[in-house]
Amino acid sequence: MKEVAANFNAKGLENSVQEHWRTNDTYATVKQHRSSGKPFFFVDGPPYTTGTIHLGTAWNKILKDSILRYHRMNGRHVIDRAGYDMHGLPIEVKVEQALGFKSKKDIEKYGIKKFIGQCREFAIRNKLLMDDQFINLGVWLDFPGAYKTVMPEYIEAAWWTLARAEEKGMLERGHRVVNWCPRCETAIADAEVEYADENDPSVFVKFPLKGRANEFLVIWTTTPWTLPANVAVAVAKDFEYAKVLAIKDDKETLLWIAEPLVKAVLRKGRCKDYAILETKKGADLVGWVYESPLASCVPLQREIAHKVLAADFVALENTGMVHIAPGHGWDDFVLGTKEGLPIVCPVDGAGKFKEEAGCFAGQFVRDSNENVLVALGDHLFAKETVTHRYGHCWRCKTPIIFRATSQWFLKISEMRDLMLKEVEKVIWYPEWAGSARFYDWIKDARDWCISRQRYWGIPIPVWVCPKCDAYRVIGTIAELEERSGKPLADPHRPYVDDITIPCTCGGTMKRVEDIFDVWFDSAVASWATLGFPGKTADFENLWPADFITEGQDQTRGWFYSQLGASTIAFGKAPYKSVCMHGFALDAEGKKMSKSLGNVVTPEEVIAKVGADVLRLYILSSSAPWDDLKFNWEGVGTINRAANILWNVYRFPVPYMILDKFEPANTGGIWDDAYIRAHLKQMPDEDQFIISRINTVAATVDAAIKECQLHRATRELINFILEDLSRWYVQLVRERMWIEGESESKHFAYETIYYVMRRLIGLLAPVCPHITEEIYSNLRCKNDPASVHLLDWNKGEPALMDGSLEQAVGIVRSFDEACANARQTGKRKLRWPVSEVVVVTDSEPVRDAIGRRLNVVCKDRANAKTVRVVMGRWERIGWKAEPIMKALGRGFGKNSFAVKTLIEGADGNLLKAEIGAGRTVKLGEGDAVFDIGDEHVTFAEQLPPEVFSAPMPDATVYVDVQLTPELEAEGYAREVIRRINEMRKQLDLAVEDFIIADAAVADERICALIQGTWRAGIMDEVRARELAIHNTGAAAKTYDMVKDWDVEGVAMTIGIAKVI
RNA sequence: GGGCCCGUAGCAUAGCCCGGUGGUGCGCCCGGCUGAUAACCGGGAGGUCAUGUGUUCGAAUCACAUCGGGCCCA
DSSP, rough: OOOOOOOHHHHHHHHHHHHHHHHHHHHHHHHHHHHTTTTEEBBOOOOOOOOHHHHHHHHHHHHHHHHHHHHTTTTOEEOOEEEOOSSEEEEEHHHHHHTTSSSSHHHHHHOOHHHHHHHHHHHHHHHHHHHHHHTTOOOEEEEEEEEEEHHHHHHHHHHHHHHHHTTTEEEEEEEEEEEEEEEEEEEOOOOEEEEEEEEEEEEEEEEEBBBTTTTEEEEEEEEEGGGGGEEEEEEETTTTTEEEEEETTEEEEEEEEEEHHHHHHHTTTTTSSEEEEEEEEHHHTTTTTEOOOOTTTHHHHHHHTTTEEEOTTTTTSSTTTTOOTSSOHHHHHHHHHHTTTTOOOOOOTTTTBBBGGGGGTTHHHHHHHEEEEHHHHHHHHEEEEEEEEEEEEEETTOOEEEEEEEEEEOOOHHHHHHHHHHHHHHHESSIIIIIIIIIHHTTTTTOEEEEOOOOOSOOOOEEEEETTTOOOOOOOHHHHHHHHHHHOHHHHTTTTGGEEEETTTTTTEEEEEHHHEEHHHHHHHHHHHHTTTOOOHHHHOOOSSSSSEEEEEHHHTTHHHHHHHHHHSSOOOOOOEEEEEOEEEEETBBBBTTTTOOOHHHHHHHHHHHHHHHHHHHHHHHOTTTTOOOOOOHHHHHHHHHHHHHHHHHHOOOOOHTOOOOEEEEETTTTSSHHHHGGGGSSSSHHHHHHHHHHHHHHHHHHHHTEEEEEEEEHHIIIIIIIIIIIIIIIHHHHHHHOOHHHHHHHHHHHHHHHHHHHHHHTHHHTTHHHHHHHHOOOTTSOSSSSSGSSSOOOOOOGGOHHHHHHHHHHHHHHHHHHHHHHHTTOOTSSSSEEEEEEESOOOHHIIIITTHHHHHHHHTEEEEEEEEEEEETTEEEEEOOHHHHHHHHGGGHHHHHHHHHHHHHHHHHHHHHHOOOOOOEEEEEEEEEEEEEEGGEEEEOTTEEEEEEEEEEEEEEOOOOOOHHHHHHHHHHHHHHHHHHHTTOOOOOOOOOEEEEEEEEEEHHHHHHHHHHHHHHHHHEEEEEESSSSSOOTTTTSSEEEETTTHHHHHEEEEEEE
16 A cells, blocks of 8 residues: 555546556456456447547447446446447538538549548548547547448448348338438438528419419419429318409409418408408319419420329418429328329439429529519419528538439338337336337338438449349348459449449349448447358347447437338347437536537546546436536536545555555455454444445445436445545544554454445446546455456445444434534534533434444534433423513503513423413412413523534533533643644654643633643643643744634644654 | 427525425535645525416425427427
């Protein structure tokens, strides 16, 4: 054991511990140690390689690390491969920005090979940066061996999964409407659409009915640019539609509008007057035909037979008639497919109109809105602007459009029931994350569009024959090489694009150009991380995962994508339990964002208080699934708690070193045999703290099992602060100061050693650095090399003593009440009191204070005696207090005299008589009055110099009356304290001796101290000589001379070190 | 527009499932302690339990609505 630094320096401590781990490869040792244990298969949700982690990412890994460390200590062989998500649009967009690109054409010009190279480099560089940041948090995952979505064997896992989908008929090549980003020129998944406010036109348009002059259907839209693709109008079968004669600018028009909406629509069209001519059910309108108002300038529109249909999604809003463009809307598309409408989409990938759009050709759709409105001419009935939520591309923030294109889909809608069934089998923390949130999300799941028209991603392994249109899904690299007869250098684009396969029809199959949605990459992580399908042994033994934990945003992300892919590939959920955690918000509960300037980074927290405090703060602040409001004050509080832990650890070390203490051990390995054998002989406070740490261990264990890290950490912090620092250490200090051999001191050493060892074991998963540092100093010579090699201890019932813990609880209440009463009586704790009396009816209070822990009580109260009185304490008297209102009624003008009589009467007598139901005669001669129950109340009257304070089920009375003996001791203690203060100022060592001189101005006090306390003082301050005298100042030869005012008595004290 | 979570003193939280005087920590003020000491301990002040309505003898707790925050969706 070595001396411990006085100041808790988290940063320095963590650096040296990390260095120690590195040089000794402690992580590998720990894994090796558990390698034969029962496997615990954890899958790391791969963070996207953006380069910097934020507080939420840190939280995520801290949670994972703490839970995994717990399982390792419990003997589990933890599969803890880290993962990184390294493909996808976000990286492409970053690289595009760096290269100054504006569109896909720039990439093609630059060369896909070079572009991919840049993306790869960017991802790898960031991955390395992130490794370091995670390691600085003290996270122990396998980072060097991390799975990366760019690895060939990982890509193969995705290919293999798609081949399974094809095998099961779950893969579909479809012409469908998808979310489309016109900047990135690709389809994007529902999961990639972000919603934000956007200003758009809100227009009402008249569609002329065929063969009915001056008669129109009125529709409403916020996307005028979709009108060139209009093919139909939908109505609701059951709505009433009105034919309205509308008068505007003295011109009459016949309009069809849902009847309840007529008034509102016509007001928007600024019609002076109108009349409803007739109404018809929506069903009666079905089959009507109309012409496009854009027919003259859009050639495409001239070929379309526009008609009215019924649809159930039509709502009674706007005009009650919905413009249908199956090429530009999901509902429209579904309806169009059902009704056999032409799916027209005159818009290209960049969001520009094609030739068939006539006068709009070449225009960007969102920019063409105004032109469309102009082209509508008189058919534009009304125009306003609305602000509404509109979808945007998650990466480049461009407003998305809907576009009908040829894409690849996984038929999630057909898997839905199976997925729901699987969700129910998973254990969710908290329960509602699965049963409510995730369940609801899957209930509405649609088919998953997995194809993207981009470059940096896993190529979709589908080869199509241009001759016969047959396609083949390739499941492995080997299969591809075999079928193509060519080696594959790199499974990425553009390398894989060059590989062709001969088709059975004699044609040459070429790969479709698409890559996978990046969410599909991570979806296969649970088997890809095991090397499957390349290697099968681990997969067969371990899969599905025992545990995963991610943020609540992953409900629609990774929890979902994994479940989808796994259900398709294996028909079951890829995880057995899931913990959903919250988000890191700022102190106001707002999202941290660069634009708000409220971002706190893990680095800055670590720089101030270290990773362990950050870990402890995050885990203790809120339940994992609640959002965390980051708060620096909270961090400071936890830092203080860590500092107290450090002080508690440090406090006994110098004494142990002085005494060359070695905890009882067997062959250099520590165990608790000594504690078990001697427990019953040990002082109560030792038994108590031993019991407590075991009780705490049981609580902590139960909490971690349920992912209740907040309960576990709060319990530990509470133990350190309340039980250990504020209670046990205070009691045990004097035993540490005993010089020479002492059983009591030895018990204290063994106890505190035991408690520290148990405590750091419990704390190790959460604070891996501090506990390692403490452990390295405490461990016996053959103990395991690291705290992280220790076995978890979940509390020994044999060492728990519930009744003792209860008794100590009572004594602590007593302790507080004493301090309270002393404060009222203005008697400092340093001054002894003769007696403390506890009055109670409670037997547990009597047993704790009066019997079992009486010695502790005397010590804590600094009292010569502490005794318990059941029922009543005879020194408590009663004081009678007159009730003036009643006296006035009863005695009229004599009231004042009666008041004086009552106040002067013996309260105790009065209470006894009246309490017995009698009246009492007070007064003399003519003035005698009968006093009854209604005239008085009684207040407790304490004896002089006795002060009271309440505690649960009892009242504590402290008698602060001084006797000469008590006074002598009090002053002696004052002198001791001042001499010790001076020793400290002189920076003397604990074992140094001094000579001292005290000149006390008050003759009586001087005599008091001199009389019985000279030897006691000398002993306490380690003085070889001590002169106490009434007059004269201390000689100048002292190292330090100081004037003191002790409770109004002037003293001049001098001390000098004996050399 | 829909789903889920959250809203308790200046700040952070417990209690809510299973209704019965609202605890704790930080900060603040006052006092104590002084061989853990740029630590530590005691006391005090500070609350419309987001708002409103309902159920009930009784609501922070149950129900409904509204407002605010977060995540997810349309």
